[in-house]
Amino acid sequence: MGPGLRAAFTLALFVAAPRGAPARRASALLPRLPIVTAPPPAGLELLDAARPSTRDLLAFERDGHCAMRGLLSPAEAALVLAELRAEHARRTDEMAAKLRADHGERFQKREVPFEQLFNLWTCSAAARAVVGSERLARTAATLLGCERVRLYQDTLLVKRRGHGATHWHSDLHMAPLDTNAFVTCWLALTPVPRQSEGGSSLVFASGSHRDCAHLFWAAEPTAPVAPGRYSLRSHAPHAPGDATWHHGWILHAAPPNGADADRWSFAVTFFADGARTLSVQQRERMDDEDSPSYRGWLAELEPGAPAVHERLPLVPRAAPRPSAARAKRPTRDAGAPRANRPADGALAHVERRAEARRRSAGRE
Numbered sequence: 001m002g003p004g005l006r007a008a009f010t011l012a013l014f015v016a017a018p019r020g021a022p023a024r025r026a027s028a029l030l031p032r033l034p035i036v037t038a039p040p041p042a043g044l045e046l047l048d049a050a051r052p053s054t055r056d057l058l059a060f061e062r063d064g065h066c067a068m069r070g071l072l073s074p075a076e077a078a079l080v081l082a083e084l085r086a087e088h089a090r091r092t093d094e095m096a097a098k099l100r101a102d103h104g105e106r107f108q109k110r111e112v113p114f115e116q117l118f119n120l121w122t123c124s125a126a127a128r129a130v131v132g133s134e135r136l137a138r139t140a141a142t143l144l145g146c147e148r149v150r151l152y153q154d155t156l157l158v159k160r161r162g163h164g165a166t167h168w169h170s171d172l173h174m175a176p177l178d179t180n181a182f183v184t185c186w187l188a189l190t191p192v193p194r195q196s197e198g199g200s201s202l203v204f205a206s207g208s209h210r211d212c213a214h215l216f217w218a219a220e221p222t223a224p225v226a227p228g229r230y231s232l233r234s235h236a237p238h239a240p241g242d243a244t245w246h247h248g249w250i251l252h253a254a255p256p257n258g259a260d261a262d263r264w265s266f267a268v269t270f271f272a273d274g275a276r277t278l279s280v281q282q283r284e285r286m287d288d289e290d291s292p293s294y295r296g297w298l299a300e301l302e303p304g305a306p307a308v309h310e311r312l313p314l315v316p317r318a319a320p321r322p323s324a325a326r327a328k329r330p331t332r333d334a335g336a337p338r339a340n341r342p343a344d345g346a347l348a349h350v351e352r353r354a355e356a357r358r359r360s361a362g363r364e
């Protein structure tokens with residue numbers, strides 16, 4: 001990638017301290033430049049919507065998580081990994097400097113849980129192909145029971161051999177959105193063994209996403225999960241391309257990486273269109289650990305305003321299917337200030353391809 005395109009990076013970059021640990025600070029935001037658009041790389045069209053089974057839907061509703069083996073094929077996962085590795089490599093010096101500045105000795109000792117890059121979709125064609133795909137976005141909408149979703153963020157997570165635990169947390173506690181409809185697809189890009197073999201897959205506290213008593217009474221929502229309160233579940237082992245989906249309120253964590261290889265994963269988070277941002281008062285109660293991911297767009301919206309912004313695009317970009325369109329007139333971005341409407345070019349390739357697919361399906 002040439003210097004011009006490199007300068008177009010808009011992602012926020014930081015490496016995280018353990019969840020729940022103090023002083024997990026992000027680097028300054030890089031200058032925000034236009035979102036780069038490019039068609040999906042060949043082999044990453046991902047036009048077919050995955051269909052969650054009734055079992056998946058029930059598990060997601062009751063437990064707050066479900067697994068979808070082979071959501072990406074091995075070849076698709078390899079393409080994504082290759083591009084994200086290259087992206088990560090371009091930022092190695094920057095990341096190492098930041099790690100040293102933020103974590104000093106702890107970084108040297110690998111006590112951080114992972115290295116993390118946000119919102120690669122703004123600069124990587126492969127990441128954009130995944131986050132705007134029919135396959136992920138329609139699955140997210142089905143799991144959340146809504147017509148359209150918006151992309152909240154993507155996150156590349158590199159958990160090196162010997163990196164520490166990801167501490168218990170719930171994602172919505174760190175997002176400035178007033179919503180209950182928020183879901184993350186966590187994609188394994190390298191093999192993840194079982195925990196008994198040193199693997200570091202996500203572990204979910206089943207049912208905690210609807211444990212209002214915990215959410216209401218717990219003094220510290222990111223405290224370790226009380227023994228026996230929930231059944232703890234991991235879906236490991238994972239092959240590259242396997243995915244888990246988890247609800248925004250579910251408590252989850254991951255053990256240290258004791259395997260003999262680095263763990264690469266890509267997490268894509270969606271929310272149901274229609275959510276509003278938190279008020280200033282509400283924001284005082286949230287954990288701002290992920291602020292490098294959202295502070296750019298949040299600063300451009302009024303507190304409590306609809307979460308509508310070009311950095312929160314509707315996905316997939318294709319119009320709702322005819323039956324859905326008949327049932328409910330699309331209200332996409334109605335009334336939003338022009339500056340806040342998704343960029344016409346963003347993810348337009350997904351829209352074009354989906355339209356072509358619908359047309360050809362109609363001919364068959």
Ligand SMILES: O=C(O)CCC(=O)C(=O)O
Pocket residue numbers: 114157159166171184186252253254265267
């Ligand atoms: O990959 C990890 O260890 C943590 C990821 C996570 O917490 C998430 O995707 O919500």
